[in-house]
Amino acid sequence: MAHRQSLLQYIARANVHRSGIAAAVFSSLLLLFAAASAPAQQFDLVLAGGRVMDPETGLDAVRNVGVSGGKIVRIATEPLDGTHVIDARGLVVAPGFIDLHQHGQGLDSQRLKALDGVTTALEMEIGVPDVAEFLREKQGHSLINYGTTASHVAARALAFDAPLSADVEATAPKIGLPNILPKSGPATDQPATPEQIAKMQQRLRAELDAGALGVGMGIQYTPGATRLEVIDIFRVAAERRLPVYTHLRSFGRIEPGSAIEALEEVIAASAITGAPVHVAHINSTCARDSLECLAIVDGARAHGLDITTEAYPYIAGMTVVNSAQFEGNWRERLGIDYGDLVLPATGEHLMQKRFEELHASPTPQSVLVFANTQQLVDAVIPYPGVMIASDGALGHPRNAGTYSRVLAEYVREKKTLTLIEALRKMTLLPAQMLERSTPAARKKGRVQEGADADIVVFDPATITDRATFQKPMEPSVGVRYLVVRGTVLVDQGKIVEGTFPGRAIVGPEKVGDRGR
Numbered sequence: 001m002a003h004r005q006s007l008l009q010y011i012a013r014a015n016v017h018r019s020g021i022a023a024a025v026f027s028s029l030l031l032l033f034a035a036a037s038a039p040a041q042q043f044d045l046v047l048a049g050g051r052v053m054d055p056e057t058g059l060d061a062v063r064n065v066g067v068s069g070g071k072i073v074r075i076a077t078e079p080l081d082g083t084h085v086i087d088a089r090g091l092v093v094a095p096g097f098i099d100l101h102q103h104g105q106g107l108d109s110q111r112l113k114a115l116d117g118v119t120t121a122l123e124m125e126i127g128v129p130d131v132a133e134f135l136r137e138k139q140g141h142s143l144i145n146y147g148t149t150a151s152h153v154a155a156r157a158l159a160f161d162a163p164l165s166a167d168v169e170a171t172a173p174k175i176g177l178p179n180i181l182p183k184s185g186p187a188t189d190q191p192a193t194p195e196q197i198a199k200m201q202q203r204l205r206a207e208l209d210a211g212a213l214g215v216g217m218g219i220q221y222t223p224g225a226t227r228l229e230v231i232d233i234f235r236v237a238a239e240r241r242l243p244v245y246t247h248l249r250s251f252g253r254i255e256p257g258s259a260i261e262a263l264e265e266v267i268a269a270s271a272i273t274g275a276p277v278h279v280a281h282i283n284s285t286c287a288r289d290s291l292e293c294l295a296i297v298d299g300a301r302a303h304g305l306d307i308t309t310e311a312y313p314y315i316a317g318m319t320v321v322n323s324a325q326f327e328g329n330w331r332e333r334l335g336i337d338y339g340d341l342v343l344p345a346t347g348e349h350l351m352q353k354r355f356e357e358l359h360a361s362p363t364p365q366s367v368l369v370f371a372n373t374q375q376l377v378d379a380v381i382p383y384p385g386v387m388i389a390s391d392g393a394l395g396h397p398r399n400a401g402t403y404s405r406v407l408a409e410y411v412r413e414k415k416t417l418t419l420i421e422a423l424r425k426m427t428l429l430p431a432q433m434l435e436r437s438t439p440a441a442r443k444k445g446r447v448q449e450g451a452d453a454d455i456v457v458f459d460p461a462t463i464t465d466r467a468t469f470q471k472p473m474e475p476s477v478g479v480r481y482l483v484v485r486g487t488v489l490v491d492q493g494k495i496v497e498g499t500f501p502g503r504a505i506v507g508p509e510k511v512g513d514r515g516r
């Protein structure tokens with residue numbers, strides 16, 4: 001001990017005269033010295049002998065992983081001692097999947113997500129109506145990590161005095177999207193006055209103060225928003241150097257109002273304001289023009305813009321039939337017909353009369369929208385840089401099966417993605433996206449010493465989605481263990497009951513508050 005102390009003093013003295021780099025080298029040597037002479041460490045949890053895969057460093061080798069205090073403390077070739085040891089031989093040990101696009105935030109959805117390998121599921125596309133309430137409700141009651149953007153849709157409803165009331169939640173249907181989208185009406189369809197836009201901006205700033213990770217904009221659900229309103233909302237995100245997550249204004253090929261135009265709108269708003277932009281589900285939003293849209297995203301990135309996107313591996317989307325999306329000549333605009341709309345609970349294909357009745361009803365009703373082809377989805381999922389995100393909500397198999405489906409279909413069967421590339425799309429890329437909102441995300445999406453212990457352990461030979469459009473609640477198989485902030489949530493393929501290790505991921509304002 002005395003020897004270490006004198007070495008420390010020597011380094012402290014030496015540092016005065018040396019460069020920062022030399023100091024860092026000396027400090028590292030000291031740490032090595034301390035580690036070598038310390039007694040064998042006992043970890044809270046050891047994942048032993050798994051194939052550890054980390055997309056950032058490229059590590060793909062058999063290692064032992066030591067976890068203590070919610071962190072990955074040690075990754076080693078030599079055996080590690082643990083209070084709890086999991087035999088991970090023959091299994092892949094990877095960063096837990098990060099889903100940037102999860103609407104279903106209840107425990108029934110979270111159980112499905114956990115069994116699909118997801119350790120963090122965030123509502124970024126639309127955002128929640130009240131960030132503080134969302135964070136309060138979830139604290140201590142969440143299986144996996146959670147977070148949200150500030151909702152432009154909700155801020156707009158408020159500015160029009162048509163808030164999404166909390167009590168609608170109680171009457172909201174069990175299947176489908178939670179109460180985050182308003183029924184179409186003046187608050188969605190009318191242009192806002194400058195005063196109303198100022199009100200929205202004020203509300204969004206308050207929501208960012210409350211811990212939101214950026215601004216969510218479902219522009220297709222607020223067709224009354226002018227191009228200028230969109231830019232003004234991007235400006236709020238830009239003030240805080242935060243990103244905008246967006247569901248584009250329209251899809252389809254008819255001009256004006258094509259998916260290409262809608263994509264150009266948010267690229268322009270990003271270029272004008274400087275706010276990074278993330279385009280939700282490019283597979284469903286650009287449909288038959290997905291590859292053209294991806295080329296446009298690549299072009300914008302190549303010229304210095306910060307724009308990213310994501311996709312889910314299913315040919316149908318899901319949305320609310322009462323929403324503004326289904327107004328006017330929607331069949332012509334969207335290139336789909338009544339029969340392409342299917343009720344998730346019953347499998348009923350809509351006909352005109354039934355559609356009109358549901359569209360006019362004040363009760364939110366989710367519908368599956370069959371607008372894509374398998375060929376197109378197969379081209380989008382492996383596309384470089386496209387993240388995997390589920391857009392999950394009860395009633396659609398993507399809620400339960402997105403991640404396992406990519407691993408089964410594209411890695412194991414079609415072989416259009418390598419395993420490490422698939423993991424990159426599910427872990428590192430979304431973590432890097434979140435780093436635009438909080439430095440805490442640097443500890444996510446990695447299996448590295450010092451990272452948060454959010455880890456999935458799965459069998460690459462058997463991992464498979466089982467949810468279908470007929471049975472969307474079937475959990476995936478193949479995830480053997482899931483660790484959330486150091487706590488085992490899935491043990492031998494089963495959820496551990498009564499444990500709620502999920503923690504909030506919050507934006508910079510809230511992080512700042514905590515430090516004060």
Ligand SMILES: [Zn+2]
Nearest residue numbers: 125247280281
């Ligand atoms: Zn969407």
